[in-house]
Amino acid sequence: MADTITVNNLHKSYGKVEVLKGVNFSVKKGTILALLGPNGAGKTTTVRILSTLLSYDKGSVQVGGNDVKKDADKVRSMIGLTGQAAAVDELLTGRENLIMMGRLYRLTHNSAKERAQELLEDFDLVDAADRPAKTYSGGMRRRLDLAVSLIAAPPLIFLDEPTTGLDPRSRLAMWRIIEQLVKDGTTILLTTQYLEEADQLADNIIVIDNGKVIAEGSANQLKSKIGSDRLELTFNTIKVLNNATSVIKAKGLEVDEKELKLSLPIKDTNKDVRGILDKLAKDKIKIDSMGIHKPTLDDVFLSVTGKGKED
Numbered sequence: 134m135a136d137t138i139t140v141n142n143l144h145k146s147y148g149k150v151e152v153l154k155g156v157n158f159s160v161k162k163g164t165i166l167a168l169l170g171p172n173g174a175g176k177t178t179t180v181r182i183l184s185t186l187l188s189y190d191k192g193s194v195q196v197g198g199n200d201v202k203k204d205a206d207k208v209r210s211m212i213g214l215t216g217q218a219a220a221v222d223e224l225l226t227g228r229e230n231l232i233m234m235g236r237l238y239r240l241t242h243n244s245a246k247e248r249a250q251e252l253l254e255d256f257d258l259v260d261a262a263d264r265p266a267k268t269y270s271g272g273m274r275r276r277l278d279l280a281v282s283l284i285a286a287p288p289l290i291f292l293d294e295p296t297t298g299l300d301p302r303s304r305l306a307m308w309r310i311i312e313q314l315v316k317d318g319t320t321i322l323l324t325t326q327y328l329e330e331a332d333q334l335a336d337n338i339i340v341i342d343n344g345k346v347i348a349e350g351s352a353n354q355l356k357s358k359i360g361s362d363r364l365e366l367t368f369n370t371i372k373v374l375n376n377a378t379s380v381i382k383a384k385g386l387e388v389d390e391k392e393l394k395l396s397l398p399i400k401d402t403n404k405d406v407r408g409i410l411d412k413l414a415k416d417k418i419k420i421d422s423m424g425i426h427k428p429t430l431d432d433v434f435l436s437v438t439g440k441g442k443e444d
């Protein structure tokens with residue numbers, strides 16, 4: 134499948150501060166790439182360059198087969214963009230905003246009206262549709278902004294933190310819409326600080342930190358980089374915990390005396406768990422609770438950046 138977006142050795146400085154230090158990635162047609170990174174990593178800068186809103190210093194950027202510098206107009210005609218800052222006309226109603234944007238994208242009045250109604254329903258804005266946008270809550274405004282960027286169904290969509298500030302229900306609704314867009318052949322680049330979101334939606338994930346790509350792959354590939362599932366066992370007293378520790382004696386065993394918990398890596402879940410339960414049963418050691426921890430993207434982030442998302 135052809136690459137719809139190709140970014141090579143992208144550099145960008147604001148004054149003396151180099152924000153992008155040689156970023157490389159590509160996005161295949163009809164897939165979702167998630168750009169994951171902490172505050173200030175360079176996500177918005179990258180999206181603004183790709184959508185022709187910002188110039189860059191070095192490297193090359195192709196979007197939909199066009200160079201963003203030489204053929205900026207062609208690029209603009211193929212993309213839809215939702216920024217972190219909303220682009221909604223406060224005095225118009227939600228419905229009017231949608232119809233106006235549809236008309237800007239040359240939909241007929243009737244198809245703009247129909248599409249507006251569809252989006253109002255998808256984004257749960259029907260009740261507020263005919264009120265001026267200035268009366269909307271923050272979350273409603275965010276949803277309207279997203280709906281506006283989807284009105285013309287462009288082949289390529291850039292979403293800069295599409296679900297930041299949405300409540301869980303609206304976030305799920307947004308995910309469903311993004312999944313549907315991709316099913317229909319749209320290519321999507323989204324930025325997010327939510328590992329869960331990248332995990333849920335993206336075919337490919339790029340982790341950027343400090344202006345550089347520090348990890349890349351599918352959610353599963355990234356997770357497998359940081360190791361195996363772990364069996365976690367909790368006990369009622371420190372004495373039982375210590376007994377269990379001496380009975381299990383496995384490689385990679387970690388003991389947390391404060392939480393009365395131990396954990397160890399497992400490969401074959403059925404076999405390994407049964408083996409350990411048998412050992413404990415033989416010595417009549419009673420387990421309080423048991424669970425299997427699968428590596429999450431949070432663990433990936435921690436292991437590649439050396440810090441948690443919130444740091």
Ligand SMILES: Nc1ncnc2c1ncn2[C@@H]1O[C@H](COP(=O)(O)OP(=O)(O)OP(=O)(O)O)[C@@H](O)[C@H]1O
Binds near residue numbers: 152326
């Ligand atoms: N116009 C500007 N002038 C100077 N510095 C800027 C400008 N825009 C962004 N920066 C700096 O560039 C760096 C990257 O910013 P960017 O907005 O791309 O990060 P981000 O990954 O989108 O962060 P966030 O998660 O907070 O949205 C930050 O250190 C920011 O302060």
Ligand SMILES: [Mg+2]
Binds near residue numbers: 176177293
């Ligand atoms: Mg940003």
